[in-house]
Amino acid sequence: MIELKTPAEIQRMHVAGRFVAEVLSEVGRRAEVGVNLLDLERHVRGMIKRRGADSCYWDYAPSFGRGPFRNVICLSVNDAVLHGLPHDYTLRDGDVLSADLAVGIDGWVADSARTFVVGTPAEEDLRIIRATEAALEAAIEAARPGNRLGDISAAVWAVAREHGYPVNTEFGGHGIGRTMHEEIHVPNKGRAGRGLILRPGLTLALEPWFARTTDRIVYDADGWTIRSADGSRTAHSEHTIAITDDGPLVLTRRELETPEPRAKV
Structure with missing residues (x-):
């Protein structure tokens, strides 16, 4: 069942979203050559504990995983893109790191992901990162009342086609709110x-x-x-949004962040 959120509930999700944005920005600052993924994970674990937040990943056991997930952030390097299990790996110059984080605060959840280049960037890595960011902004722009779910999916696909990137449909966005994964895919x-016709109160990652x-x-x-x-190599960009009467509200936008311009091929 799809649950539409009230304005007050969306504001509570926004609290979680701001914290998720803060943590991912910190991960980006710390993701330097010589840093171990396990040290990054430990730092994030400390931030979550100090905030009194709840990790959505700890003990997560979906049908596609192997046993419960026992970390608080997904860290995926280079050709890894989703659900990266933090492990004993030291970041190297030119690595591409995707960080995905979902937490709950006072019973409401937000989920976001960013991809960073460690050290010296290669142009082809920057290009795919910018493409996912542009696709995300296009998807957000399409998330308006009266539009349909297919408009969001088509917006992402259009950016992928512009850049010549194939698109996997096994994993994508999802509903979010009281839990990390709600209806709909x-x-x-x-x-x-x-x-689905998009209505105010619908919250999506x-x-x-x-x-x-x-x-x-x-x-x-x-x-x-x-x-x-x-x-x-791969890249991953994610925001939690709410559809409102005034259009899409991004709940995980970093402070002072402006949307990425549409990347050029």
Whole structure:
């Protein structure tokens, strides 16, 4: 069942969203050459504890994972893109790091992801990161009352096509609110004018993610980390939004952040 949120409930989600944004910004500042993923995870764990927030990942056990997830953030490197299990890995110059975080505060959840380049960036890595950011902004712009769910999916797909990136539809955006995953699934590929009519009070996590040259995925032996099937590099951008009478409200936008301009091919 899809639960529409009241303005007061959306504001409570916004509190969680601001904290998620703060933590991801801190991860970006700390993601330097020589830093271990486990040290990043420990720092995030401390931030969550000090805030009195609840990790949505700890003990998470969906059908696609292997046992309960026992970390508080997903950290995915290079060809890994989703559900990256923090492990003993030291970041190297030129690595691409995707960080995905969902927390609850006072019973309301927000979810966001960012992709960073560690050290010296390669232009092709910046290009795919910017493409996911542009796709996310296009998806947000489409999330207006009276539009349909397919308009969001089509907006992501259009940006992917502009850049020549294939799109996987197994994992995408989702409803969010009292829990991390609520109804409904939001594919990153679709047709405009199709699907659920968007109404004020609908809260969604929108998350374009692309691999450079494939739409197929493989799992690591840990049962969680998802990689591009051909080893090509990846990127992931995500925001939690609320649809309001005035249009989309981004609940995980970093302070002073302005939307990324549409990236050029």
